[in-house]
Amino acid sequence: MNELVSFDSVTKRFGHTEALGDLSLTGTGGSVHAVTGENGAGKSTLMNLLAGVYHPDAGTIRLKGNPVKFENPAQARRAGISSIFQELTMLPNLTIAENLFLGREPHQGGMIERRIMRQKAKEALNLVKSKADVDAYCSELSVAEQQLVEIAKGMMAEADVFILDEPTAALNAPEVAILGELIQSLKAAGRDIPLLRYRIGAQGRAPRRDGSGRRHQSRAADFPHGWADTRPALSRSRGEEEMARQRHGSL
Ligand SMILES: Nc1ncnc2c1ncn2[C@@H]1O[C@H](COP(=O)(O)OP(=O)(O)OP(=O)(O)O)[C@@H](O)[C@H]1O
Ligand SMILES: [Mg+2]
Numbered sequence: 001m002n003e004l005v006s007f008d009s010v011t012k013r014f015g016h017t018e019a020l021g022d023l024s025l026t027g028t029g030g031s032v033h034a035v036t037g038e039n040g041a042g043k044s045t046l047m048n049l050l051a052g053v054y055h056p057d058a059g060t061i062r063l064k065g066n067p068v069k070f071e072n073p074a075q076a077r078r079a080g081i082s083s084i085f086q087e088l089t090m091l092p093n094l095t096i097a098e099n100l101f102l103g104r105e106p107h108q109g110g111m112i113e114r115r116i117m118r119q120k121a122k123e124a125l126n127l128v129k130s131k132a133d134v135d136a137y138c139s140e141l142s143v144a145e146q147q148l149v150e151i152a153k154g155m156m157a158e159a160d161v162f163i164l165d166e167p168t169a170a171l172n173a174p175e176v177a178i179l180g181e182l183i184q185s186l187k188a189a190g191r192d193i194p195l196l197r198y199r200i201g202a203q204g205r206a207p208r209r210d211g212s213g214r215r216h217q218s219r220a221a222d223f224p225h226g227w228a229d230t231r232p233a234l235s236r237s238r239g240e241e242e243m244a245r246q247r248h249g250s251l
Contacts, residue, residue, distance in 0.1 A: 007024055020046060029192055125152055151186075
């Protein structure tokens, strides 16, 4: 089996909260996984562990069969993990080209080679079929455009694993279709793509965070039919269920 990434009995705690308990998952090349779970089920924690932001308290993460312990996000990126966070991470006051090459700008004689940087940025945007201007400031881009640029960054780095947290939450239908095509092309190129998704409740509504970090209710569709090959589900640990029940009454 073409195993790219696996979690083997991974546990992550924050104080008394067990964000992920004894989680085992496997991702193979050329597959898309819709990882679902309600608020607090540990979706973002899963991503942060893979991205090198957090470290497991127990268990092993493997990449292509080899155990990995990322000290920081840069190490995870270098190992081929591209993480597209719910709160996008591009710097708004830099251009697309500057963001794509942040920290690894091409140099010649102590000077940044802007022409080469812009050319390579254009090639990267072509890969994701984005029509954005490489000189545009990221603050001018829609969420969908920013997501595409982040995926382009992962493609430039030849990432093997693209993990996206709630990727359709802020997109309209045509943007979802574009993202879907891109995900299928990454899959065809042998990448492994976990997509994290809130599990839709009985009313078909999902809580979301707005810009200020507050939660609010908004309509949300499940991933379009045919996107995912597997649908692993995360659930809150029993302690968390109990705390949520105390906070919100019965669930
Ligand atoms: N940095 C942190 N410090 C303390 N507790 C945390 C931290 N990050 C997550 N948690 C807790 O871990 C649990 C899992 O959180 P996580 O954000 O991974 O869930 P989620 O599935 O992404 O939820 P959501 O649907 O709200 O995005 C929650 O109980 C959360 O409060
Ligand atoms: Mg989350």
